[in-house]
């Protein structure tokens with residue numbers, strides 16, 4: 016069914032809805048095609064995390080073993096919950112708030128929490144896109160501006176901060192971020208502010224017409240990163256040292272299986288990578304047609320995501336292996352020279368001394384042999400191992416903007432590769448931002464249908480707000496806030512949200528009932544295994560994860576990496592009091608909607624019930640009761656004369672609350688808007 020969106024938008028989709036589904040279903044826009052939809056899901060889930068979080072985690076936590084662990088957790092929690100979100104969105108056809116409200120009004124807080132988490136991530140994610148834009152524009156210079164250290168004004172001496180660190184490090188901290196020594200200080204970084212504005216402009220442009228425009232943009236923004244990754248992969252494999260890099264990377268270290276923290280990190284990465292708990296997955300799938308095979312989608316997207324992480328890891332480590340090899344070569348040259356000097360003056364290891372053109376591997380062999388007789392380290396001769404250089408883990412921003420940039424300067428035609436790389440980051444980031452924004456906008460539009468009339472304005476407004484709040488990230492100390500948001504807002508609250516989602520479906524709504532709903536959509540019953548996953552396995556796994564995260568939070572002092580300008584190196588600092596407060600409020604604000612809405616709704620329905628009992632008044636509009644309730648109930652109510660001043664049996668009241676019996680006032684408003692548009 017290849018209808019264009021123009022035809023579909025604002026008109027009935029032609030699919031009759033099963034069961035009791037809110038009225039706006041019939042006028043919901045749908046994806047232009049299945050391909051667009053899959054690209055959008057892939058575009059959202061595959062993001063910067065795959066390129067700079069996954070390879071780092073993999074490297075830090077046991078290489079090949081981490082990969083296996085990640086895969087296991089993907090099977091236990093990733094796929095079942097991804098499937099759950101897809102199915103819930105598709106069957107209820109609402110954004111995250113609507114979905115959970117549909118199950119029970121008391122659970123609507125889950126949706127609000129999703130929105131909050133999503134906004135937190137969107138806020139800092141777009142800053143990274145701004146950084147990528149900055150680097151992309153700077154890549155058009157030859158030689159690249161981060162290739163050499165600048166000199167002091169009117170002198171030939173290199174700037175000390177740069178000479179002590181490296182040109183790329185200096186460029187990152189001083190030219191790009193102009194970073195302060197600590198998180199305190201509130202000067203603005205104006206050039207970066209400009210790039211942040213540009214980034215929001217791009218996001219807004221891609222979103223402005225809803226999924227109609229972003230669906231088309233997806234073809235480019237979701238596929239382009241793969242083209243670049245493959246170019247880099249081929250180029251990377253042709254480099255000296257690439258094989259070493261990949262070998263070192265994937266060598267499994269089995270002892271990590273015992274470490275709870277590694278499990279925690281792997282699981283958190285599963286959540287972050289698939290975007291579980293963001294509400295974006297739900298928002299995207301809510302624009303699907305009802306009979307779409309969401310089980311296939313869940314497996315396909317998770318699989319593509321996993322493969323992309325591996326692909327990115329291969330690329331990163333091939334290039335880092337090449338860089339480490341270069342550094343080792345230089346190291347060998349220096350040390351060979353030292354050795355030859357030694358053998359002249361002392362009776363040291365002169366007999367064996369290596370020639371000028373020795374390879375890194377041969378030098379390493381020679382070193383190990385000789386080191387038995389003469390402890391070379393004591394003589395100031397170093398081993399120059401590729402492994403040691405690779406062991407220096409590089410995380411997050413440091414990976415993309417410092418180490419990878421440096422590696423690219425070593426390639427011939429460096430500006431070309433550099434532009435390609437940052438263009439890739441830009442596209443990875445943008446497609447994810449579209450999903451993030453959709454995860455905020457869709458649920459709000461669904462929940463407050465009055466906004467629908469001003470959809471475009473609302474979208475623009477969201478972007479403007481994002482930009483304004485985002486200004487804290489483009490202060491000179493802004494990147495410290497980015498890592499704070501990354502460390503705290505996208506971890507614990509996500510786990511909490513997803514646990515509640517799982518409970519809502521498996522225990523409140525009922526796993527069996529949900530399985531039946533899915534059967535209605537797919538046409539066949541999904542594996543029974545999913546039921547047990549949702550009810551027990553995934554849920555328990557996530558509870559364990561929550562516990563591990565809480566324990567870790569309590570025993571470790573939160574610190575952050577800061578750049579010290581005078582020492583020209585990174586140091587670990589403690590957060591000041593206010594920053595600790597901010598950090599805690601990030602977690603609290605993101606999780607608070609769940610209990611607040613729960614209490615509010617419980618209290619309200621309790622009051623309502625009391626009122627009903629006291630006055631014998633029915634709060635609901637009579638007409639709708641007669642419309643919606645089938646046969647016998649309908650008659651009983653009419654015959655008993657309870658319509659109007661009677662009361663509803665408690666179960667019915669509950670159903671009514673869930674919107675299963677009655678159109679609410681909001682539905683009516685919704686119908687009005689549809690009429691306006693139709």
Ligand SMILES: O=C(O)[C@@H]1CCCCN1
Pocket residue numbers: 059060061062063064065136287288289290291293447
């Ligand atoms: O891995 C990523 O970069 C994204 C972040 C947002 C949610 C989906 N995954």
Ligand code: NA
Pocket residue numbers: 057058059060061062063442443444445446447448
């Ligand atoms: Na993306």
